[in-house]
Every structure is written in C-alpha cells, then in structure tokens.
Amino acid sequence: MSTRKIALVTGGSRGLGKNMALNLAQKGISVLLTYHRQQADAQQVVAEIEAQGGQAAALPLDAANIGSFDGFLEQVQHTLRATFGAEKFDFLINNAGTALYAPFADTTEGQFDEMLTIHFKGPFFLTQKALPLLNDGGRIINISSGLARFANPGSSTYASMKAAIEVLTRYQARELGSRGIAANVVAPGAIATDFGGGHVRDNEDLNQYLAAATALGRVGQPDDIGPIVAFLCTDEARWINAQRIEASGGMFV
Numbered sequence: 307m308s309t310r311k312i313a314l315v316t317g318g319s320r321g322l323g324k325n326m327a328l329n330l331a332q333k334g335i336s337v338l339l340t341y342h343r344q345q346a347d348a349q350q351v352v353a354e355i356e357a358q359g360g361q362a363a364a365l366p367l368d369a370a371n372i373g374s375f376d377g378f379l380e381q382v383q384h385t386l387r388a389t390f391g392a393e394k395f396d397f398l399i400n401n402a403g404t405a406l407y408a409p410f411a412d413t414t415e416g417q418f419d420e421m422l423t424i425h426f427k428g429p430f431f432l433t434q435k436a437l438p439l440l441n442d443g444g445r446i447i448n449i450s451s452g453l454a455r456f457a458n459p460g461s462s463t464y465a466s467m468k469a470a471i472e473v474l475t476r477y478q479a480r481e482l483g484s485r486g487i488a489a490n491v492v493a494p495g496a497i498a499t500d501f502g503g504g505h506v507r508d509n510e511d512l513n514q515y516l517a518a519a520t521a522l523g524r525v526g527q528p529d530d531i532g533p534i535v536a537f538l539c540t541d542e543a544r545w546i547n548a549q550r551i552e553a554s555g556g557m558f559v
Contacts (some may be wrong), residue, residue, distance in 0.1 A: 315339045326536065521557075
C-alpha cells in the first residue's frame, strides 16, 4: 500500500487546477485530477508529474452533473486501488468551475442555475458523497474568489455562489472536525489564465485596470495560487481551519 498522501483536484487539466496539481506533486503528494473535456491536457499534466517522479491519474468529471457523482466516485475508488494502492484519499480540492460575466439586470434564470450547480450545489454534493473515501485527518479546500469580498460589475451571480461556498466551508470545518478534517477557502484575485475565455489575461485594458487596483501592482499568475493550496495540504498547515485565505496581491484594499 502506498504511504503517499493523495489529493483529488477537480478541474486539474489547465489553469489554476493544473498549477495546484503540479505544486501538490512537488510536495510528494499523489494527484488524482479531473477534467471535463480537455483529456489531452489532463494526460499532459499526469505525464509531467510522472516525469518528475510523482504519481498521478486523471478521470473525467462533469462538475455540473450531480447525477454522475456516484459513478464518478466508483471510478475514483477503482483508480485509488489500481494506480495508487490505496483505499481512500486525503485532500479534496474543489476547483472546477466556469465564468459568467453578465449584469445583474440581464442575468437569466438559466445562467443563474448553471452557476448555482457548478459553483455551489456541485461542490456541496460531491464533497458530501466523497466523505466515505476521505481519510480522517484529511483536508477540504474550496476555491472561492476575491469577488466574494469586493464587487466588480458583471459578476453578481458568480460571486454570490462563491460567497455561499465560503459559508459552507465554515460549516464543513465545524461538522467534520470530529474526524480531524480541516476545511478552508482559498480566494484568488484576478489571475491571468484562460478562465472566462482569457478575460483577465488577454484584455489589456482590463489587465491594467486590475493591476492598478492591486497593492502589489500586477494581476496574479497561476503560480501565485497553486503553492498556497499545496501548503494547506502539508502538516505545517494542520492548525489552519475554517479560514478564508485571499490571495489577490491586495486587490481593492
């Protein structure tokens, strides 16, 4: 049986999730990452981890299809045994998500429901259903957004769901503490990835506006976030619980 700790990272094929997976592997943690459509990208992350001497595997997951979660977790159980020689995993990182940029006055019920499912209902029930596979003494890390603290027009729906996940995280910490499971939130600020169609990365005017609104004078990069998630999965972070850690370089302070 493997003695390595194991992390399950949703949405780990690219962007922040990929960076999280790579940083976890650098800590000696085995990584089971999920992808929605980007199988080739996911396998490339697995190959990169394995090339550095780590253990990794990738599974498909539609984070918006809650009815698929039972089958997905059966696949997780099989992969834990076949790839990692384990029965359970240690760290659940709820990272998968999509963007929505729409004014409050124009947001449709369909858009609202999609954000609700992907960013709140999905992580709620995936975590609930994964509890039997999560080791005692493990960690839950939910990914929120700086937008749950400060308001930028056009993000009311997305940000509201992230605010909900922050409240849920405190309840998870309180209710799962008897199993030694800690739950925390990492809330990135504006990050230059392909999230939302590369909204922050590729729009020069927006990039400059956000950099000017950030105390450290630039937008974030994936490697500003992945190491924080990896740290929260180390023994040094064992006493951090029920916390919201914003990693935004000091946006709108």
